[in-house]
Amino acid sequence: MDTSAIVQVTQTFELIPLLKNIAVGTVGLFTVMWVNLFFVRRITLFYEIDAWINLDKNRYSMVFVHYFVAVTYLMLVQIAAIIVWAFILNVLGLAENPARAALFAGSCYTTMGIISDDLPHDWKLLAVFISLSGFFAIAITTASMLSMGTLFRRAWRYKHAVKIRALLKRKGIQLPEGTDINALWENQAAMPGKRGQASKS
Secondary structure (H helix, E strand, C coil): CCHHHHHHHHHHHHHHHHHHHHHHHHHHHHHHHHHHHHHHHHHHHHHHHHHHHHHHCCCHHHHHHHHHHHHHHHHHHHHHHHHHHHHHHHHCCCCCCHHHHHHHHHHHHCCCCCCCCCCCHHHCCHHHHHHHHHHHHHHHHHHHHHHHHHHHHHHHHHHCHHHHHHHHHHCCCCCCCCCCHHHHHHHHHHCHHHHHHHHHC
């Protein structure tokens, strides 16, 4: 066998680990992203429906409670995603035991890097896929929390409307009786240059 043939065979064998990494990493990445998109969107939607119902019934404290329950569910989804990666690592025999697999998956997923990279040489690229899935999952979760926070803040302003009015009055800003605190707040956010005019009206 000539030298060129030997080089070609060697390159082929070197390519196999890379293809394995990409195949397993892609499956894991899309599985984790599906888990996040499926559950996070539903958690957010159910919270928003609940919040609107409670706002309509003036049950502002329930909006706060449901917000923290929803955030807890979001955290559980991330734990589930880490378990998915730990399961993959354990099935492939890439970790000493399930606990070590979970620790390594969690370290990569959160990009904290608290566990040393002890994956076999042929599987080093898998850590990149785990980190990539965590990066996008945290972005999706953060966006959902901010979205839910809009109704949380609305409930807080309604609940403390009397205190807000008293504070504004002490600052010399008089609001007409019956003014919707939230509507005023949102209008001022949309037109930051109109604050002085609104206070004089």
